[in-house]
Structure formats: structure tokens, C-alpha cells
Amino acid sequence: MELTAGISRIERIFPASQARGDVRDLILLQPGWADALGLAKGLAEKGWRAHISMDTQEAIRCLRSNHFYVGIALLDANFSEEMQSQLSEVISESGFTEWIAIVDPGSLTSIEHAAFLSTFFFDFHTTPVDIRRLTYSLGHAYGAAKLNEASRGEFRLSVNQRFGLIGSSKAMSQVYDSIQKISRSDEPVIITGETGTGKELIARAIHGLSSRAEKPFIPVSCGAIPETLVQSEFFGHNKGAFTGAVEERIGHFEAAEGGTVYLDEIENLSPLGQVSLLRFLQEKELTPLGSKKPRTVDVRIIASAGPNLTEAVAAGVIREDLFYRLNVLHIDVPPLRERDTDAAEIAEYFVDRFNQGKRRNAKRLSKKAISAILEYSWPGNVRELMGCVNRAAVLSTGRLITEGDLGLSRPVRFSGRTLREVKAQAVEQAVMSALAESKSITSAARRLGVSRVTLYRLMEKHSITVPGAEHAAG
Ligand SMILES: Nc1ncnc2c1ncn2[C@@H]1O[C@H](COP(=O)(O)OP(=O)(O)OP(=O)(O)O)[C@@H](O)[C@H]1O
Structure with missing residues (x-):
């Protein structure tokens, strides 16, 4: 494996025994120093090159620029809740890396610790470490991670080819993982992200990979439906249900029977639309306008929203109960x-x-x-x-x-000045322009939206003088 930038400093990398041709790299996470060194030496003799990270942040930095098939976490006897949350962050960052924990035997008596280990780790060993057993376990983890990587690669390729969803970044790898898991389920989904990030394309991929693939995928733009038409658009209407309903029409939900309805920009759905949708999600039934007979319809709902969905819920733009009904599964699509x-x-x-x-x-x-x-x-x-x-x-x-x-505009480069300096220069320029373009101090102050006293103070601060300013004042 070719290791790139961001790796721990060279003195922290333990070269594996030269006698062995096949050297494998691993990341060794240990918030203390001595044990890690001893272990790294032992591993080096068995052909493993350990890259030691002293804390979780360093490990995350290292994992962002390097791929490791295996990682070892040396855990304290009483690994705290905070440590567990930091470790789970590292493990999620590491993608397909399989992790092995080394723990104090005493820590296994805690049910929480045992649950944590079985959720996040491929295997665990107790201290004192039996290096022979550990390397055996490392070999298994390495093989499993490679298989996992290969199957993920294949999955990504098939999503690329079938749905035209492109990108092999780490951020997109997480999206592909979610697509794979979510397409196996039938629960509602919310996809959030900035405009143009590919939310609809992702929804189409989920649908296309699900058991509903042969049935319709119906996209509905929530912002385009006026409040008065929302029920008819969603659930259809009978002839004569309202003025202009000259014939019976089925709504989007019924049209998608057996398939998926994609509700684009859910935050733009009118309050009546939100209530109707909530009722449908609870009862799985709809009643067309002008009808008294409810119909059972089998559709999966995938909704999309901008990146500030939780703020929209907090501000009451989206009903909280609807949000919780929809937010069973969630994909957050990163900006490009x-x-x-x-x-x-x-x-x-x-x-x-x-x-x-x-x-x-x-x-x-x-x-x-x-x-x-x-x-x-x-x-x-x-x-x-x-x-x-x-x-x-x-x-x-x-x-x-x-x-x-x-024809792309170049990004504005950082000028090297502090915000305070930038602000001071902007103020000075605004004051000078206002003074130059005004007949009096009073009118310059008015144009700047400050009092005359404030303007005089600013002039003094920036050493700006206007000949005869006092006379012109008034
Ligand atoms: N990863 C991608 N690879 C290739 N094409 C993509 C990708 N993501 C988006 N596109 C293309 O970019 C366009 C916009 O994508 P899409 O409509 O899915 O974005 P969106 O997030 O739903 O946008 P909006 O929020 O504005 O509705 C589409 O033509 C889509 O095919």
C-alpha cells in the first residue's frame, strides 16, 4: 500500500521485519505511548508495519489521507463514554477498515463495554497480548476488509453504470453504503443536501435497487402544488368533486402503486399537504376528493429537503410529527x-x-x-x-x-489580513467616499447611517480631514 500525506511522523512508524516480503500496514490507536511501542515492535517482527496515532483526532487526520485494511485500538481498563464516542467517530471515518480492540480483561465484565466491542470491532483480545493469536486475528480482519472493499467497489460501479451516479470520494462512499442498505428496506427516507447535489438521482437509485424497481417512480415537486390542489394532486378526485373536476383523476400516490413517490422540497409543502401526507403515512390509505371510500395504496415515500431541514422543523415550517414519520432513514448528500x-x-x-x-x-x-x-x-x-x-x-x-x-471565476484568495484589518479598511473607505460625495458632514453622516458625532470620531480614528468641514457642517 502506498501511504500518502498525513501519516504520523516517521518515528512513530514501526518498520516491519525486512526478512518478510509481504509487509502489511495497520493503524494503531493508543492514547498512551509505552504499550503501543512494545506492541508495534512485536507486530513488526510478524510483518506488520504499525502507524501509531496517539489520539483520536490524529487518527482521523491520518485515516482521511490513508487507507488501512486493519486498525488496532488499545483501550484503557475503564474506557469512558466519551472515549467510546470518539472511537466510534474514528471507526466510522475509517470506512472499510476492520478494527481489533485490545482490552483489559476486567473491562469485559461491563455489559456496556461488551456491547460496544461487539458493535464496532471485528475481534478483541485481552491483555497481556498473545502476539501469535493477535496476528492470526489480524490476518482474518485484513482478508475481510479486502473482500468488503471489493464488494463495495463493485456496488459503486454498478450504481455508476445503471444510474449515472458518479464519484468515488470517501463522502460518496458513505452515500453508496446508505443507498445499498436503504434500498433493502421499505421505510420512508429523507435525503438532504444543497441544490443540485444529486438527491433525486440517489432517490432513483434507491428505488431502482429495491424490490419496487419494476413499479413506477413518481417525482412530485412539493413547491409547485398550490394548497388548494394538494389533496387532488396527491390522492386524486372524483368527477364533480369541485368546480372544474370534469372527470375522475387518480393522484400521484395511486399512480405510483407498488413503487415510490419522491417528494421533492418537502419544506415547501403547504400545511394542508403536510397534514394529508402525515395521515397517509400513518394509515397507508387515501381517499380521493369527492369519494367516501378510502383505498389502500402501497407506496414508499422518499422526501428531499435542503441542508437546513432541522432548522425548518425548529422554525415550524415542517410539522415535527411529519418530520419524525419521514426521518426513519436519512441520507445527507455532501456538497460537491x-x-x-x-x-x-x-x-x-x-x-x-x-x-x-x-x-x-x-x-x-x-x-x-x-x-x-x-x-x-x-x-x-x-x-x-x-x-x-x-x-x-x-x-x-x-x-x-x-x-x-x-469561464470559471477564480476563488478569492485569502489576503493575509485579519478580519479586524479588513473591516477597518472598509470603514475608512466608506467614510472617505461618503465625505467626498456629500456637501456637508451632516449629509455624509446621514448617508452612512451614523450620527455626526460618530462620523467625527471615525474621521479622527482614521486621520481623515476635510478642508473647511466645520463650516460645511450643518
Ligand atoms: N454524482 C453525480 N454524478 C452524475 N450526475 C449527477 C450526480 N449528481 C447529480 N447529477 C446530475 O445533476 C443534475 C442535478 O441532480 P438532481 O436533480 O438529482 O439534484 P437535486 O439535489 O435533486 O437538486 P434539487 O435540490 O435542485 O432538486 C441531474 O442532471 C443529475 O443527473
């Missing part, structure tokens, strides 16, 4: 700027799509264009990226799509 090199991978995918069917003049992105894509912050996420790449592909004259074809 937080997905390592996904932007470049997705851009190349869009260029390939653009090239499809073209025998000649297939285009590709220049190296500088790829760097510009990776530097840009993509506030409109994948949707913006797609528009940008397609436009550039059309407009570019040569085979190479250049940085200029993309």
Missing part, C-alpha cells in the same frame, strides 16, 4: 466542494457523454481545465458543473476543452 476529486471525475463523465456517438473530434479536458474545476467551489453543485462542462464542450474550438472555455 467537499467530495475530494469527484468534480473532475464527474466532469470527465459529462465530457464522455458529450462525445458519445461522435466518431471524430472527441473532446477532452485540458489539465488546467481539470485544475480549475477542482479549485472552483460549485455553489450549484453537480447541476452547475454539468451545465458548465456541456457549454464549454460546445463552445470549445479545438479538441481540448481549456480553462478559458469553462
Whole structure:
């Protein structure tokens, strides 16, 4: 394994025995020093190169830039609740890494500790460590993690190919894991994330991988339905149910029978719509407008919302009871700027799509264009990226799509000044411009929205003088 930046300092890495050809790396987490060193030496003799992390934060940093198939956590006799929560954070960060705990035999008498170990660890050993048994266990964990990685890779590839959902960042790996688990269940789902992050695409993947795949997937934009039409849109109506109901019509929920209804922008659903949806989720029945006969309908609900869903619930925009009904399963889709090199991978995918069917003049992105894509912050996420790449592909004259074809504005670089300095300079400039463009101190103060006294104080502070200012005042 090639280890990249972020690894613990070199003196903390224990080289494995040179006699052994096959050296395997592992991360060794220990908030104390001495035991870890002893263990690392023992492991080195058995062909394991230990990368020691002294605390959980260091371990997280190391795991963000390196992959380890196995990790060992050396735990204190009374590992506290706080330590357990920190460790679970490290373990979730480590993706497919399998973890082995080394514990004091006394700690196993606690049911909580035992439950923690069985939830988060592949195996555990008690002190004093039997290095032969430990290396045996490490070998198993290593094999299991490799298998796990391979099957996850295959799953990602099939999602890429079947649904066009691209990206191999760590952040997206977690999304693929969730898609796989959630597609096996039938519970409601909420997908949150900024606009254009791929929430609908993810919902389609969940549906397409579920047992409902052969049945309809019906997207409904909640913000587009006026309050007066929400029940008819959701549940349908009978002929004559209201003025203009000239014929019977089935609603989206019935149209999706056996499949999935995707409720886009749930935070924009009207209060009446929210009550109707809640009732449907509780009773699994709907009654079309103008009918008295309730009908049982089998649909799965997947809802999407912006990244501030909990704030929307706290502010009363979404009913709390509806939120809890929907929020059984949750996927939070990270913005594109937080997905390592996904932007470049997705851009190349869009260029390939653009090239499809073209025998000649297939285009590709220049190296500088790829760097510009990776530097840009993509506030409109994948949707913006797609528009940008397609436009550039059309407009570019040569085979190479250049940085200029993309037309991306460069991010504003950090000026090196403190916020206090930036603020002081902005105030000084505003005062000078207001004074220059005003006939008197009084009118300059009014334009700046401050009192004359405040303006005089600011002028003094920034050493700004206006010839004859006193005379003009008034
Ligand atoms: N990871 C991805 N790989 C490839 N294409 C993607 C990816 N994510 C999104 N897209 C594409 O970007 C566009 C926007 O995606 P989508 O509509 O799923 O986003 P959204 O989060 O539901 O947006 P909104 O919140 O605005 O409704 C779609 O054309 C989709 O196919």
C-alpha cells in the first residue's frame, strides 16, 4: 500500500521485519505511548508495519489521507463514554477498515463495554497480548476488509453504470453504503443536501435497487402544488368533486402503486399537504376528493429537503410529527466542494457523454481545465458543473476543452489580513467616499447611517480631514 500525506511522523512508524516480503500496514490507536511501542515492535517482527496515532483526532487526520485494511485500538481498563464516542467517530471515518480492540480483561465484565466491542470491532483480545493469536486475528480482519472493499467497489460501479451516479470520494462512499442498505428496506427516507447535489438521482437509485424497481417512480415537486390542489394532486378526485373536476383523476400516490413517490422540497409543502401526507403515512390509505371510500395504496415515500431541514422543523415550517414519520432513514448528500476529486471525475463523465456517438473530434479536458474545476467551489453543485462542462464542450474550438472555455471565476484568495484589518479598511473607505460625495458632514453622516458625532470620531480614528468641514457642517 502506498501511504500518502498525513501519516504520523516517521518515528512513530514501526518498520516491519525486512526478512518478510509481504509487509502489511495497520493503524494503531493508543492514547498512551509505552504499550503501543512494545506492541508495534512485536507486530513488526510478524510483518506488520504499525502507524501509531496517539489520539483520536490524529487518527482521523491520518485515516482521511490513508487507507488501512486493519486498525488496532488499545483501550484503557475503564474506557469512558466519551472515549467510546470518539472511537466510534474514528471507526466510522475509517470506512472499510476492520478494527481489533485490545482490552483489559476486567473491562469485559461491563455489559456496556461488551456491547460496544461487539458493535464496532471485528475481534478483541485481552491483555497481556498473545502476539501469535493477535496476528492470526489480524490476518482474518485484513482478508475481510479486502473482500468488503471489493464488494463495495463493485456496488459503486454498478450504481455508476445503471444510474449515472458518479464519484468515488470517501463522502460518496458513505452515500453508496446508505443507498445499498436503504434500498433493502421499505421505510420512508429523507435525503438532504444543497441544490443540485444529486438527491433525486440517489432517490432513483434507491428505488431502482429495491424490490419496487419494476413499479413506477413518481417525482412530485412539493413547491409547485398550490394548497388548494394538494389533496387532488396527491390522492386524486372524483368527477364533480369541485368546480372544474370534469372527470375522475387518480393522484400521484395511486399512480405510483407498488413503487415510490419522491417528494421533492418537502419544506415547501403547504400545511394542508403536510397534514394529508402525515395521515397517509400513518394509515397507508387515501381517499380521493369527492369519494367516501378510502383505498389502500402501497407506496414508499422518499422526501428531499435542503441542508437546513432541522432548522425548518425548529422554525415550524415542517410539522415535527411529519418530520419524525419521514426521518426513519436519512441520507445527507455532501456538497460537491467537499467530495475530494469527484468534480473532475464527474466532469470527465459529462465530457464522455458529450462525445458519445461522435466518431471524430472527441473532446477532452485540458489539465488546467481539470485544475480549475477542482479549485472552483460549485455553489450549484453537480447541476452547475454539468451545465458548465456541456457549454464549454460546445463552445470549445479545438479538441481540448481549456480553462478559458469553462469561464470559471477564480476563488478569492485569502489576503493575509485579519478580519479586524479588513473591516477597518472598509470603514475608512466608506467614510472617505461618503465625505467626498456629500456637501456637508451632516449629509455624509446621514448617508452612512451614523450620527455626526460618530462620523467625527471615525474621521479622527482614521486621520481623515476635510478642508473647511466645520463650516460645511450643518
Ligand atoms: N454524482 C453525480 N454524478 C452524475 N450526475 C449527477 C450526480 N449528481 C447529480 N447529477 C446530475 O445533476 C443534475 C442535478 O441532480 P438532481 O436533480 O438529482 O439534484 P437535486 O439535489 O435533486 O437538486 P434539487 O435540490 O435542485 O432538486 C441531474 O442532471 C443529475 O443527473
